[in-house]
Amino acid sequence: MNGAVSGVRSPAANAPSLLWQMLRAHAAPPAPPCPRCGYGYAIVPECVAACVPPVPSDVCTRCLQPRPAGPRRCSACAGGVWRVGRTYALLGYKRDAVQRLVLAAKRIEPWAIAALGRVLAGWLLAAARRSSYDVVVPVPFHRAALRGRAAHPLTAIYLDARPAVWPEVRADDLAPALLRQRHAHPARRALSEAARWRSVRGAIALAFPTRLLRGARVLVIDDVLTSGATVNECARALLDDGGAASVDAAVLARQPWRPARACRAVNLTMRKDRV
Numbered sequence: 001m002n003g004a005v006s007g008v009r010s011p012a013a014n015a016p017s018l019l020w021q022m023l024r025a026h027a028a029p030p031a032p033p034c035p036r037c038g039y040g041y042a043i044v045p046e047c048v049a050a051c052v053p054p055v056p057s058d059v060c061t062r063c064l065q066p067r068p069a070g071p072r073r074c075s076a077c078a079g080g081v082w083r084v085g086r087t088y089a090l091l092g093y094k095r096d097a098v099q100r101l102v103l104a105a106k107r108i109e110p111w112a113i114a115a116l117g118r119v120l121a122g123w124l125l126a127a128a129r130r131s132s133y134d135v136v137v138p139v140p141f142h143r144a145a146l147r148g149r150a151a152h153p154l155t156a157i158y159l160d161a162r163p164a165v166w167p168e169v170r171a172d173d174l175a176p177a178l179l180r181q182r183h184a185h186p187a188r189r190a191l192s193e194a195a196r197w198r199s200v201r202g203a204i205a206l207a208f209p210t211r212l213l214r215g216a217r218v219l220v221i222d223d224v225l226t227s228g229a230t231v232n233e234c235a236r237a238l239l240d241d242g243g244a245a246s247v248d249a250a251v252l253a254r255q256p257w258r259p260a261r262a263c264r265a266v267n268l269t270m271r272k273d274r275v
């Protein structure tokens, strides 16, 4: 889909935002070139940072939620639920233009898939390459999640970005994928935070026995981080079943959090279930 980058167009030409302007500036000619990085397929993180509000520096680096006053970790992390070492949100929080872009990708609109693939590739080549991850894997999907769509949005974005970053970044070629989803999720949007965590538990597994992950530093890619349960379940499978040394996560956008009671509900549920 690399040839489709010129298809990056704003669906809201009457309401141009900085993000749309930036994406247009990175489209192929005749658009005027980006003054910062030119026409490359991968959109460098500096160009993205110039047009999306940054993630505040004082949020928890694992779940990107505000920390309560005092302790080093947020309430979700302090509950011992999180297995992800560090999370990066490439486009910050899912609001405004970022939300429209992500929703367009969910509808498999080619311009949005290409735009997000280029943002992901730029970040992988810059930030992830510096961290030298041994393996980069996307969150797997169950075929039931296709629900009549032509493709799975995250997988389409990932496969769009992969040729631009390989071999500098060791992104899994998904042939076959390292992770698999054992069963379809219920419609997670309808679930409470705590129910979301419960529904995902045990849902992700290694697709086949492998030594590839032993001692590996793994980066998991997802499109939107909501409760964090899905990437966290990937981390659990990679660490406990695969023997990975560490798992970080990179998501395109973080769902803005609900009040802190959601976090506390998760922790209470998880603690109760462990007893």
Ligand SMILES: [Zn+2]
Binding pocket: 026, 034, 035, 036, 037, 038, 043, 044, 047
């Ligand atoms: Zn640029």
Ligand SMILES: [Zn+2]
Binding pocket: 060, 061, 062, 063, 064, 065, 073, 074, 075, 076, 077, 078
């Ligand atoms: Zn946290």
